[in-house]
Amino acid sequence: MKSLTEQDIRNSFINCSKGEAKRLPIPRDLDERPWDDLDFLGWRDPGAPDRSYLVTEHAGRLAGVTLRFPSSQRGFLHRSMCSLCLTTHRGSGVSLMTARKAGPAGREGNSVGVYMCADLACSLYVRGKKPLDSGSRFEETLTTEEQVARTVGNLSAFLEKLYD
Template sequence: MIILTGTSTRSSLVNASRKEKTDLTLPDGFDTIDFDALDYLGWRDPKMGRRAYAIVPTLDGEIIGVLLVQAQATPRSRAQCSWCRDTRLPNEVVFYGAKLAGPAGRRGSTVGTLICRDFQCSANVRNDPPLPYAGYDAAAARQDRKDELVLRASSFVERVARQ
């Protein structure tokens, strides 16, 4: 379970400057978010057009936050989210870039990934997958999708955090 405050959210950001942390706008209803229904917390900053944030618990229990910037260009075809890999794609997928933490980020090194524009991954993996055959274990498939989302999201933020 993720337990966050405004202060812990800001301090978890590994690739943001002090000014960027100060400028962060928490999502509406932050104090009432049900973190049990989320595998990570992601939101777009309403005051900073293309800026977004993802706060992800890693597999070893650490909380890592990443400042993301949406690319201006959009994918030419219908892209698949790299985190939830939902094939039904009920939402828009965009390319987000993140500068690396530490000296590499200060030199301009970045990594990027395709993510659901408004971070609906947690909801997507909790939807029942289509039943491909009789006897298919939808509950086990749903749990596998949740586990894989956690693995992919935490791998991305750990890559950003490595110095």
Template sequence: MRSLTEQDIRGSFVDCSKGGGQASVRTPRSRGAGLERAGLPGLAGGRPDRSYLVAASEGRPVGVAMRFQPARRGFLHRSMCSLCLTTHPRGGVSLMTACRAGAAGREGNSVGAYLCTDLACSLYLRGKKVPETGLRFEEALTLEEQIARTLNNLHAFLDKV
């Protein structure tokens, strides 16, 4: 996918109105042109209760605005991201909900998934970032197979939105 402009990013959101939600999206100035990292998406939110995800789907960018409540669980509690299958302690994984696109979203329907709170799935997969514990499970899959699995999980989530 080509580098995205701020206008491309704002226009990609399928679950926001042009006047309301798209205008309030805070795009990261330092990463706006480099969203694709090893073929995986990423665009973290600018507010503590919101994250934004932009990914290539059928050759065009698709954006989803998600809300989440930061987890406040015990020290021993661990959760797994449903995209990259990375486990995190405490608040490293959050249930993120996105309004569905179109009429379903206007009626208040939403979809949720447990995702890395920082949306750094591609960095965890490639070992560029480690979870707070410093551990990631060893897998028999190659990096390319892990990326393909993560993209399949991502596209399944986007299809639900």
């Protein structure tokens, strides 16, 4: 992914108003992000524990999405799998993220959900760049490039549902 500026990020959101996009918190460490290893930029809202944000390239342009997830914690023995990168985590390492749909459907309250790594580090897990504290990756015969393509495809399918 190419590096993004704060303005790029704010202009990319598809499922919130311009005013909401203007007020949301942007990561202060944009210059330090490993852009070459990211398929999307994801971060949690430090002021709202049930909110996170994701920005990626989709259909030739940037698409930013506001996400909500439950704040309840699961038991440590419970395991869940991220539906984007197929990494499994114990406890609350995977969460159901819901996004309001774009356009009129979203204004009517319609949303779409996806199970994702709660820390939004799917790109780094697939590439082996982030250690798994409480999870695991299955041994696969796919190459890293094929796993990255699958993750991007899964994310793209989720974004398409937001536009329907």
